[in-house]
Amino acid sequence: MTRIVAVIAFIVALALSAAPARAGVANGGLPGDGANPLTGMRWGVYPKGEPLKVYDQLRAAGDPRAALLGRIALRPVTRWYGQWIDQYGRFGVVNTIRSYIQESTGGDPNVMAQLAIFALEPYERQACTRVPTAAEQSAYRTWVDLAADAIGDSRVALILQPDLPFTSCLPHHSRVDMRLVSWAARRFSALPHTTVYLDAAASDWLKPDAAARLLIANGVRSARGFATDLTHYASTTAELSYGHKVIAALARRGVHGKHFVVSTSENGTPFTFQKHPDWFHQGLHVGLGIPPTTDVANARWGLPSAARRIARREVDAYMWIARPWLLNAGPFELDRALRVAAATPKRYL
Secondary structure (H helix, E strand, C coil), rough: CHHHHHHHHHHHHHHHHCCCCCCCCCCCCCCCCCCCCCCCEEEEECCCCCHHHHHHHHHCCCCHHHHHHHHHHHCCEEECCHHHHHHHHHHHHHHHHHHHHHHHHHHCCCCCCEEEEEECCCHHHHHCCCCCHHHHHHHHHHHHHHHHHHCCCCCCEEEECCCCCHHHCHHHHHHHHHHHHHHHHHHHHCCCEEEEEEECCCHHHCCCHHHHHHHHHCHHHCCCCCEEEECCCCCCCHHHHHHHHHHHHHHHHCCCEEEEEEEEEEEEEECCCCCCCCCCCCCCCCCCCCCCCCCCCCHHHHHHHHHHHHHHHHHHEEEEECCCCCCCCCCCHHHHHHHHCCCHHHHHC
C-alpha cells in the first residue's frame, strides 16, 4: 500500500512539473478583477523618466511647449530593462527595478507598473553570428532571477524580449535563446501579480503562422499571451487583424485562450517598413497613437467594426511599449518628442 501511494505521488509530481506555470494576474484580488488582468487599477507613471522631468522644467518656466510634451510625459509607458543595469551586480539589478516600481506606483501596492525585459546577449544582428556562451546563458538566468526577485508580488505588466524573432536567428538552427526565453516566461509568470506578454513582432514583419511557431518555441504557453508592434509603426487596425490570426494559428497548434496587447505609442500616423524601409530619411513623421487603455473597443478610436469585435474579444490593452521620444534607442530628444506629439491625430488626444 505504501509503495502504491508513493508511485501515485511520484506520478502527480511529475505531471505538475510538466504542466505550464499558472500565469500571474496583475489585478488579482482587486475589486472587479475580471477576465482581463490589466483592468480595475491605475497604471503608474514613472516620475523620474526623462520626458516627465523635462515636462516639469518646461511647465515651471512657463514654456508653452509643456502642453505638447505632456501628451507623452503624462502617460503610463513601459520602461525597458536589460543586462546593461547589472554593473553593480545584484544590488544594481534588484534595486534599479524595485526603485522603478516603487516610483511608478507611488508605493501603492494596487497600482500597476510596466516593464519590458530585453536581456539576451548577444542579440539582434549579433545573435545571427554566434550562439551565446555558457557564461552568457548563466548570466541571463541569474539576471532574470534577480529581476523576478525585484518584482516580487508587485502588480506588473511585463513584455518579454522585444524583437523576439531574433531568437530564431542563431547559427546552426540553435534553440538556445528560445529555451532561455521559455524559462524566463515561466519564471516571470509564476509571480503572483505579473502578467506576461511575449513579443510577436508586427503585421509587416512576420506571417501569423510564423509568429505562432515563434511564440510556442519561446514559451507562450506559460504567458498570458503576446504583444505586437513594439518596434514598428503599422496601424492598430492592421495589428488587430494580425493578432487575431496569430491567436487562430496558436489554436490550430493546440495553444488556446491567449490574448494580446498592441503597442500604440508610435502608430498614430501608420506606415509599413515594406512601403517605407528608409522612413526616417524620407521625412515621415511618426505620431502618437491610441493612448494607453483597456477600453480597446471604444468607438472614439475610429476603428472599423471588425477590428472593434476583435479588440473586444481578444485584446487586453493598448499600451505604450515603444518609446516615441527616442530614435533607435538613443537619448531623449526634446525636438523629436515635440514633433511626435504634434503629429498626434485629434481623436487620440
